[in-house]
Amino acid sequence: MQIPEHFTELSIRMSEALDDSGADKKTVMERRRTFLLREHIEQITCQLRGMDFECFHFGSQSEGTTTPGLQSDIDALASYNQFNIMTVWEDWKASMVNLLMLRDDTIPPQQYLLQVIENDTPEPVTSLTHGMFVRKDSGQVLLSAERWKQYLEYEARDLGEATKNGPSVSFTPNWDIVNAWHVLKPLPEIQHWIDRCRGKPWPSVQLLEAARVAPCFLVPVGHPESDYKREEWRLSPNLIERMLMFSFNMTQIKCYILFKLIKKTLFAKIVGESITSFHCKTIMFYTIERTPPSLWFEHNLMFLLLLCLHVLRRWLRLGRLPHYIVEGMNLFDGKLSKSPQKRLLVYIDSLIRNNLQDVFYIDIDNIGCRLQACSMRHIVQAGELRGVCLRNSIRLLLKFECWERLSSKLVQVQHHQRSSHTTFEQDLKYVIYKFYDNSKNVILRSAAIECIKHFYGLQISMQASYFLRLRNVLDSENIRRVQYSNFDVASSRLKFASMLYCGGHLRAAARVLEDVERMYRSKVKTVCGCRIAQGDRDLRVFANMFSGNTDNGFSEPQFTFCVKLLRQESYCTPFILLFEMNRNISEEEVAQRSLDRKQWMDTAEVDARPFLHYLQYLTYGGLGERGNQLYALRFSESYIGDERNRIHMYHVETSLNLLGHCYEMEGNYEGALYYYTHSLRIYDTNNAANWHVRRVLGFISD
Incomplete structure (x- = not known):
């Protein structure tokens, strides 16, 4: 041609x-690296929550084959390990859910039926003992793909309304989430393709060899023209396709x-x-x-x-x-x-x-x-946004969304651990060990280390809280260990400053806070695992985070997590934030919380920048530095009141509560009430401001 x-x-x-x-190329590779990292974070954190499945990201985002204008969804697949997919009867395993792959001339190519086999003997199940089971005309009991999706939708009904698209059942906007089974045994379809491709320049011999041992997946969707389309499962060689794309x-x-x-x-x-x-x-x-x-x-x-x-x-x-x-x-x-x-x-x-x-x-x-x-x-x-500016913005967005997902998963892990029967600190040691045990390759190690930093910092803070509860003085060893738990620009240092303040080390706390304030001289984006702020993914937000027109990356960290303080850290926490751990005034308010809010609303969650100024107000007040104390108060009021900063604030009601408490400590009860009621206009329930208003009104009436 x-x-x-x-x-x-x-x-x-x-x-x-x-x-x-x-x-x-650089942005494509950054997308791939980021989504593989996210994949491993999902994998590790789900295992720690007792979920026995493997997590994968497929599709355009993980391949790096998208641009902002294409607005590609995120494709995720979870494969359950407790199910044993049999290709022949010899594949049966005891104490597992066994499913035998069936197909005949009436089943379209790429489709299978799954016959249910007993878990204590290699014999077919004959009774419809579960709502997901259906009986074929031949009498065989099958696991229905359509009923499996209905079961998933029902089990996660607290998350809201599901969006169903092909095999996907998703409760998250712009996500396609598929729950599937993996097939570990060799399949004739894959071997036939490998034989067809041998001797060609592409795919390479190495790729074909890797494809030969890669698992395939059975995803819950039937052929549109099949008589068994509600029962059928589609064979999906996603991992092989990802290998082809990565080549x-x-x-x-x-x-x-x-x-x-x-x-x-x-x-x-x-x-x-x-x-x-x-x-x-x-x-x-x-x-x-x-x-x-x-x-x-x-x-x-x-x-x-x-x-x-x-x-x-x-x-x-x-x-x-x-x-x-x-x-x-x-x-x-x-x-x-x-x-x-x-x-x-x-x-x-x-x-x-x-x-x-x-x-x-x-x-x-x-x-x-x-x-x-x-x-x-x-x-x-x-x-x-164009050129270098756009590419840098995309990379920052990728990092932001990765850390946001990490933060969200850590909230779930911590909630799971707090709900267990063992002590939380014992569970923390187990979690850190499991993260380390998962560090088998470079990307897995990177994912594990990021998680370990968070949990190691939490463990140190909890131990310090225990020391202070016993009225012990924080020694140099307690303080020295903190330096190994810094994982972002501000939140880890702010927890350290809070620990020092509560331990009476005011001058040391002031130095840490001055260090954090210097960090904020460059643009810093807040990451929250609990809430989403409208517009926080706009690429222009990330374009404002760097200066210059070079493509050499960033010398300083650009993100801070919200500050999270658990009840086990109470003695390292300023008194007013203890109300955030008990923000409801009735059990009816607790019942109103969505599933995700139940996972974090018994902790104190505060935006890093407002917490910085609140700690400055407390610390400078304790040191008798009135000028610095008032400066911190004025700056906090200016920052929280500026609507332009709302895109960096995920817990505005808590920030307003801290500002109200500053006015309360100033003896200005009217000013305190103003900010507490402003907070209640944002969230009138599950808001500690309800306690604060009652308390301040009591002071006024006295």
Whole structure:
């Protein structure tokens, strides 16, 4: 096929436009690293909560094959270890839930039925002893995929209304969450694909060998045209597909992203959302397999896209798009019927004839505008982030969302440990040991270390609280250990300052607080595992966190967690925050709490910056430095009152309560009441301000 003369220049410009949209190599690799880290954090923290399953992130986010404009969802899969999937009767295991994979000529390719087998003897279950079981016409008892999803929805009903999409049952916006079973035994479908690919430049021999031992998954979704679509489970080789995606070079990644941009912008006008990212991915697999590796370079990008469109056109003419790995599966079934296939074929014919001129009309990420500009690197639209600024913003957003997920998971782990029958400190030692035990590779080790830092800091704080409860003086050893528990800009240091203040070390506390205040001279983003602030994921928020136009990363940490103080840390906690640990005034308020709020509302959660100024007010007051004390009060009032700072504040009601307490200590009860009632306007229940108002009104009446 002849390469059009202008394609080389257009390819370079398109590659630069994709770089400017966040599809450069560094950002792609950062996405992959971040989501693998998140995957391991999910894995470790779920195990610590007694959940016996493995966690995976699949899809565009974990592959790094997305841009902000594509607005890709997060795909997660949980695979349960207590279920044994049998391919033959010899696979049966005692004391496990055994499920035998069944299929015959009436079952579509890639689909299976799961027969339920007894856990104490290798014999079929004959009774419908569970609501998820159904009986086939032949009498076999099956585990129904549809009823499994209904069971998941019912069990998690406290989380709200579920969103169901194919095999996914999700309670989190913009997430697809699939609960599945893994198949560890070799499967003929996978071996057939490996045999078909042998001797080709791609996939490589090493990749095929890894694919041979990789587990597949059975996900709960049937074939749309099957008689057993409610009972069927689909075989999904997600790990193999991830290996294939991770083997892509940057030109292949950009070609795939560009293909998805065309799908979402141009194809959508013809067939809506009938063509999916998985269709594009499958076309990419076939194109790479059949194209010489010497062609996959940046200057050929548009020609390579043209080859992908030729492959798609061929499958549209045949009326079928075969699954790349599992033979016999038509990916158009249930997605793209004959009539829209014909409409899309007509459009692709036109697109190929005009040498891809329609790419100038891609509006996502302003790709078309950038291509049309004579000097595209100088075009800047109002409010648009571009180039290095956009890439740095994306990386900061990735880090923010990773630490936010870590914080959320740690809240769940701590709640689980506090609810156990053993002492919390014993559980903490066990948790730290388990994290260390999970450090088997670089990314796992990174995930484990991040978790260990948090729990080690909590253990130190709890021990210090125990010392102070016994009226012991914090010695140098207690204080020295704290330096190993710093995990962010402010929150860990603020807990240390609180510990020093409560222990009577006011001058040392002041020095720590001065150190934290210096940290805040650069832009710092707060991370909360309990609440979400509207707009806190806007890339412009992260663009404001760095200065200069270099791409050399950041020399200072850029994030702080909210300060969390448990009841076991009470003697390291300023008195007023003890009310936050008992913020309800009636049992009815506790009943009103959602499931996630029940996990943290018996702790004191406070934003780091307001807590800094509150501790300064207390500490400088104790030192008799009245000028510094009043400065801290004025700065706190200014910070909390500025609406622009609300995007960094997740516990505004608690911050207002601290400010009200400062006025209370000033003897200004009217000012204190003003801030306490302001706090109650934000949350009128489950708010410690209810206690404070009663107390202050009592002072006034006395």
